[in-house]
Amino acid sequence: MKQRFTTLVTSILLVLNSNRLSATELIPLEALVSTGKISVSFVNKGGYQGNCMQMIIHNQTADSVYGYVEPGRRLNSVNDSEQDILVVKAAQIKIKSFEKDTIEIFGFCCQSGKSGPSKNALYTIGSLAPATWVFIANLINLNQFPNDAVQHAVWVLSDNHDIRSIPAYSNPAMDQLRYAVADILDIEIPWYSFKYKQNEHDLFTGIKTHFFAEVAFHIPQRALMTAQITRPNGEIIYTGEHQYFSAGDQKISVCFPISNWEDGEYDFYLLEDFHTTNKKLRFNTSE
Numbered sequence: 001m002k003q004r005f006t007t008l009v010t011s012i013l014l015v016l017n018s019n020r021l022s023a024t025e026l027i028p029l030e031a032l033v034s035t036g037k038i039s040v041s042f043v044n045k046g047g048y049q050g051n052c053m054q055m056i057i058h059n060q061t062a063d064s065v066y067g068y069v070e071p072g073r074r075l076n077s078v079n080d081s082e083q084d085i086l087v088v089k090a091a092q093i094k095i096k097s098f099e100k101d102t103i104e105i106f107g108f109c110c111q112s113g114k115s116g117p118s119k120n121a122l123y124t125i126g127s128l129a130p131a132t133w134v135f136i137a138n139l140i141n142l143n144q145f146p147n148d149a150v151q152h153a154v155w156v157l158s159d160n161h162d163i164r165s166i167p168a169y170s171n172p173a174m175d176q177l178r179y180a181v182a183d184i185l186d187i188e189i190p191w192y193s194f195k196y197k198q199n200e201h202d203l204f205t206g207i208k209t210h211f212f213a214e215v216a217f218h219i220p221q222r223a224l225m226t227a228q229i230t231r232p233n234g235e236i237i238y239t240g241e242h243q244y245f246s247a248g249d250q251k252i253s254v255c256f257p258i259s260n261w262e263d264g265e266y267d268f269y270l271l272e273d274f275h276t277t278n279k280k281l282r283f284n285t286s287e
Helices: 002-018 018-026 028-032 132-140 146-158 172-183
Strands: 038-044 049-059 063-069 073-077 083-089 093-097 100-109 121-128 193-196 208-219 223-230 236-239 241-244 248-257 267-274 278-283
Touching: 002 028, 028 063, 028 121, 038 083, 049 073, 049 083, 049 146, 083 132, 093 208, 100 146, 100 223, 132 146, 146 172, 208 223, 208 278, 223 248, 241 248
Parallel strands: none
Antiparallel strands: 038 049, 038 121, 049 100, 063 093, 073 083, 073 121, 083 100, 193 208, 208 248, 223 236, 223 241, 223 267, 267 278
């Protein structure tokens, strides 16, 4: 587990080192502000993820200023009842002498229990978040992950959410994010995830509604594949729709409701032509 985390760290450092020219030319936001070269203020656009923030910047010097907003910077909400925002994409600063400019900031909520930011809510520059958050932010900065996966990954670290809230998309690019979070927590990566109830009042309810997974498998010849769920005693409680697949390496997406299920262990079966077990996996709906 730790070896994979080390590999991810090394990969990020190699990419950053490959951009050494820009790293030497661009000055981090905090250094620009602390030395008085620029003044900044932050305004929320009325959202809690993606391009949800704007930075209003004023060059205080007679020279052009070149810098960047660091991935991993936690912008603090002036209204303590509203969420702070974690920046996960670097934003370049390029501003001429004494000019003013507005820059889009890409970030995500890092306080799931608080209210969503209101439009035009004010934020301060905050500070860099803990090292593990900064690492994840840099990983996100170097990749294009789905917004829902990024948001849940942030909440796993910031609010101690279940790692199974990060969608289990079965592809190498997406797995980087889930593997990184699992390695930080020093836990095994789950092969499945949960979807949660949504309402207009809470960004995250914590109430599981669906089981979700993308399961890879191999079949030697074409077949009808069926996902089936049983209790450990063999009692069948769910049978999915039959899906046709050609011979070879394949992947099946499964999603089914679990809101009325008892917490505990279950077995996932993938059946070929209704009777042959291609794959058996165990999962747990408990915390």
